[in-house]
Amino acid sequence: MAEKKKVEAITSRDEDFAKWYTDIVKKAELIEYTSVKGCMVIRPYGYAIWENIQRILDGMFKATGHENVCMPMFIPESLLQKEKDHVEGFAPEVAWVTMGGKEVLEDRLCVRPTSETLFCEHYANIIHSYRDLPKLYNQWVSVVRWEKTTRPFLRSREFLWQEGHTIHATEAEAIRETEQMLDIYADFCEKYLAMPVVKGKKTESDKFAGAVSTYCIEALMHDGKALQAGTSHFFGDGFAKAFDITYTDRENKKVNPFQTSWGVTTRLIGAIIMTHGDDNGLVLPPAVAPVQAVIIPVAQHKEGVLEACEALREKLSKRIRVKLDDSDNSAGWKFAEYEMKGVPLRIELGPRDIENGQCVVCLRVNGEKISLPLKGIEDAVEQKLSEANELMFAKALENREKKTYTCHSTDEIIKCLEENGDGFVKAMWCGDEACEDAVKEKTGVCSRCIPFEGEAVDTKCVCCGKEAKHLLYWGKAY
RNA sequence: CGAGAUGUAGCGCAGUUUGGUAGCGCGCUUCGUUCGGGACGAAGAGGCCGCAGGUUCGAUUCCUGUCAUCUCGACCA
Numbered sequence: 001m002a003e004k005k006k007v008e009a010i011t012s013r014d015e016d017f018a019k020w021y022t023d024i025v026k027k028a029e030l031i032e033y034t035s036v037k038g039c040m041v042i043r044p045y046g047y048a049i050w051e052n053i054q055r056i057l058d059g060m061f062k063a064t065g066h067e068n069v070c071m072p073m074f075i076p077e078s079l080l081q082k083e084k085d086h087v088e089g090f091a092p093e094v095a096w097v098t099m100g101g102k103e104v105l106e107d108r109l110c111v112r113p114t115s116e117t118l119f120c121e122h123y124a125n126i127i128h129s130y131r132d133l134p135k136l137y138n139q140w141v142s143v144v145r146w147e148k149t150t151r152p153f154l155r156s157r158e159f160l161w162q163e164g165h166t167i168h169a170t171e172a173e174a175i176r177e178t179e180q181m182l183d184i185y186a187d188f189c190e191k192y193l194a195m196p197v198v199k200g201k202k203t204e205s206d207k208f209a210g211a212v213s214t215y216c217i218e219a220l221m222h223d224g225k226a227l228q229a230g231t232s233h234f235f236g237d238g239f240a241k242a243f244d245i246t247y248t249d250r251e252n253k254k255v256n257p258f259q260t261s262w263g264v265t266t267r268l269i270g271a272i273i274m275t276h277g278d279d280n281g282l283v284l285p286p287a288v289a290p291v292q293a294v295i296i297p298v299a300q301h302k303e304g305v306l307e308a309c310e311a312l313r314e315k316l317s318k319r320i321r322v323k324l325d326d327s328d329n330s331a332g333w334k335f336a337e338y339e340m341k342g343v344p345l346r347i348e349l350g351p352r353d354i355e356n357g358q359c360v361v362c363l364r365v366n367g368e369k370i371s372l373p374l375k376g377i378e379d380a381v382e383q384k385l386s387e388a389n390e391l392m393f394a395k396a397l398e399n400r401e402k403k404t405y406t407c408h409s410t411d412e413i414i415k416c417l418e419e420n421g422d423g424f425v426k427a428m429w430c431g432d433e434a435c436e437d438a439v440k441e442k443t444g445v446c447s448r449c450i451p452f453e454g455e456a457v458d459t460k461c462v463c464c465g466k467e468a469k470h471l472l473y474w475g476k477a478y
Numbered sequence: 479c480g481a482g483a484u485g486u487a488g489c490g491c492a493g494u495u496u497g498g499u500a501g502c503g504c505g506c507u508u509c510g511u512u513c514g515g516g517a518c519g520a521a522g523a524g525g526c527c528g529c530a531g532g533u534u535c536g537a538u539u540c541c542u543g544u545c546a547u548c549u550c551g552a553c554c555a
Contacts, residue, residue: 009516018549026489035528037546093554114555147554148479155554228555265555298514332515350514360514478555 010340013279017223024273025152028282028341038150038157042266045341048290049269050160054140056192056287057162057264060184066136066164071118073141074109079117083242086116089209093145095157111144116210116235116261119165120243123257130169130249133257136177138164153270154227154478161265167245167257171236174258178234181262182215185230192287193268194392195219195275196400197229198424198473200449205433208261212236218448218473220400221274224422226448226475229271232262270478275396276365282342283364285392286385293381294338295324298331298350308354312347312374319378320385339364344388345381365391400424406457413443413462413474424475426454428468430461438463445474 010023025031030046042050058068074097081087090113097109112118123135140162147155164181168174182199189195197217207214211233219229240246240256249255276283286292293316297309306326313324323343325334331348338346348360359377362369365388372380403423407413413425425445429435439462440446450470461468 016549022548033547035546143555145554149553151548159555161555231555263555267555296514301513328513330513330515330517332513332517334516335514336516348514352514 010279010281013222013277017274020277020279021270021273022152024277024282024340030269030273030282031152033152036157038147038155040152040156042160045290046269049272049284049288050266052288052290053192053264053268054162057184057188058138058140060188061138061162061164064136064180064184066138066166069137069139070141071112071115071122071139073112075112075115075117076107076109078107079121080110082117082120083210083239086210086239090114090145093147095144095146112141113143113145114261114263115139115141115143115163116165116239117243119261120239120245120259123167123240123259124243124245127167127245127247127257129247132247134166134168134173134177136164136166138162151270151478153266153273156266159265159267161263163261163263166260167240168259169247169249169257171258174236174260175234178213178215178232178260178262181260182217182230182232185232185262185264186217189217189219189229189268189271190393192285193272193275194285194389194396195229195271196393196397198449198451199453200451200473202231202449203429203433203436203447203472205436206447208233210235210238211261212238216449218424218475219271219275220403220424220475221271221478222277222399223274224403224476226424226473226477227267227271227274228448228477229268230262230264233260235259235261274478276392277342280336281340283392284342284344286344286389289342289344290321291323291338291341291343292320292385293322293345293347294334294343295322295347295349296331296334296338297324297326298348298353300326302351304354305349305351309349312349312359312377316378316381319382345384347381363388363391365395408458408460408462410439410442410463413439413445417443417445422476424448424473426457427462427472427474428456428458428460429470429472430464430466431469432461432464432466435461435463439474443474445476448473448475448477 010027011019013020029043032041032043034041094110094113142158142160144158147157150156166177186197186199189197197219199217202214202216213234215232216228217230219227221227237256237258239259246254246256273282295309295313297305300306309324313322316322342364344364346362353359358371358373360369361372361384405416405423405425407416407425407427436447450472454471456471459468
């Protein structure tokens, strides 16, 4: 029996985190590989998670006045090259199109690696007066970046995302927008994905190509590596100038507007896996779980069991996403299956329960198993789902706190990571790029962000010892 | 993109050293017995051994190339 179980089990998380991750994406049926490197099929169960993410976020965007649009997938080289920093930032990973198998020499087309240039071209066409501003646009599409190394969800060559592109009359308004969207991302991650994030600003060397400043949310995965979960950029009027976007203001003067862009990707699914998953498989936050509760009949061949299960499913389906598995697999098989798939709640219903007017409810996050009366079960189940969400957030936060270290020298960073494993390192920085590089060279951690919250832990730079300007989060990143 | 490893049935693997057209476990199909933590028995089905060249009478096995996957670096959401 023990032998058999071993055959089916996934790699232990603490033994080999990377293998554990790929085991989960395959065994929970989130993705399947294709014959093209870095391009994956997102299977129904994986895509349903993305649809839930999409639905919630889209609601948040709409509630703050944004509208969805859809830009073309192709960008002519001449357009891509209009903003110098931007094109330089993306050039190495742009995929070019050949027409009918022939190389195109003049103004060839690429597949969008991001759509700033397309939005800019469009804005230049439709914006004339201050009355045309702001435009708060977003699109849900896929983009292509020809990455060298790829990993499902974390780094694929084509990935799904949303990209918001807004344009404003004033700098202050654009900055407010950048901050607002970062807040929305952070709220979304913490409330709906139960994933704590650090809000902050990227250093100069790490910011988006063409941006004045890049804000980000950084999350810490269970193995102590950092993952950028979302970004929000303030562009100033640099793009507007490069693309000749102007409007006439109230004083009848021609001026450039200010822009932002912000995005999250299917990488969030990778973040969910690596934040919450355990040795039994995926653990999904209730808000985005395709199935929030699964009903498993016990001794389903016995009279009345399936009928009782169906009645329960019917009742719960009015409130939550519920599935009844009446397949003829054994109950034990189903338990393991839905644990692998990360279903937040399992409801067992068998002859004994029916007799007692109850069911057994089991929480995926901690394995807690309790009997609850069938009367009023809808409320109890909703209660348990929100409890599961809180527990997941608390667990993830505990892991992050445990793996957040404060260091005062590069030697201390090296020693600390050796003793405790990877994690966030909080250390002061003078603001000099040379020090940023030197820390990476010496210790292996790179700068993640300058956090909005958090007090100075020292007065001197962790690297050069000169006066420190910023507290910085450092870490090894995905 | 540099270093390394791996591609054999849906999944996990053996076989390759020493060349002769493929095997195991799980899963799958059918029937029966089961069903409160991945049940059991019987009978079946399933393979251009990643792909393309080469060597050979003959290649899953040897050689070359290529594609994909994984790991570690450099780069990046």
